[in-house]
Amino acid sequence: MYFTDPQVQRLKPETRTIQVVQTNPRAVAQAAVNVWTQGPFDKGLLGVVPTGSVAPKVYLRGQHFFVDLPESYAKLRYGTSGERMLLCTLTRTLLDSRGQDVTFLLAGQNVETLGHLDLREPYTREDCADQ
Numbered sequence: 001m002y003f004t005d006p007q008v009q010r011l012k013p014e015t016r017t018i019q020v021v022q023t024n025p026r027a028v029a030q031a032a033v034n035v036w037t038q039g040p041f042d043k044g045l046l047g048v049v050p051t052g053s054v055a056p057k058v059y060l061r062g063q064h065f066f067v068d069l070p071e072s073y074a075k076l077r078y079g080t081s082g083e084r085m086l087l088c089t090l091t092r093t094l095l096d097s098r099g100q101d102v103t104f105l106l107a108g109q110n111v112e113t114l115g116h117l118d119l120r121e122p123y124t125r126e127d128c129a130d131q
Contacts, residue, residue: 001036001096002089003045008081011092011128014040026060029094033058033067036093048086049073056090063100064122071107073114080116087117088128095125 002011020031037055039047056073059066067090078086091102101122104114111119 001032001093003036003040003042003047004085004089006044006046008046008085011085011088012040012042012045013092013096014042014045016041025098026058029060029065029099030055030058032093033090036090048082048089049076058094060099063098065094065099065102066105067094067102068105068108069114074106076115078115083114083117087114087123091123091128092125100124 001016002013004010005012016035018028018031018035020027034055037047037049037053039049039051054070054072056070057068059068073086076082076086087104090104094102101124103122104119105111106114106119113119
């Protein structure tokens with residue numbers, strides 16, 4: 001899974017072992033996002049959401065992930081770089097092993113932005129490759 005460096009400039013991977021009850025791709029993806037929400041073990045990395053945040057719900061249709069961000073994520077008051085890290089750490093975490101793209105919803109709804117970043121189009125690995 002992916003977190004960020006202390007300067008919130010670069011994506012940083014952290015390898016984790018996750019126990020799942022079901023081995024279907026959606027359950028594995030949801031388990032990864034649940035752990036992502038808890039933050040990194042490495043003290044040199046930063047989690048992207050505050051401790052205790054609710055994990056987004058993950059859905060999968062074919063090779064397309066849909067991530068339903070809780071409404072509280074729109075109230076984080078992150079700048080553009082913080083929002084980009086939030087979306088890209090999730091995108092890279094989910095697409096690391098499978099999938100084509102990630103569409104973000106907010107509180108179950110399609111929205112134009114999370115605040116600063118456009119959510120009208122799905123995010124791909126390439127969208128988050130320069131981090």
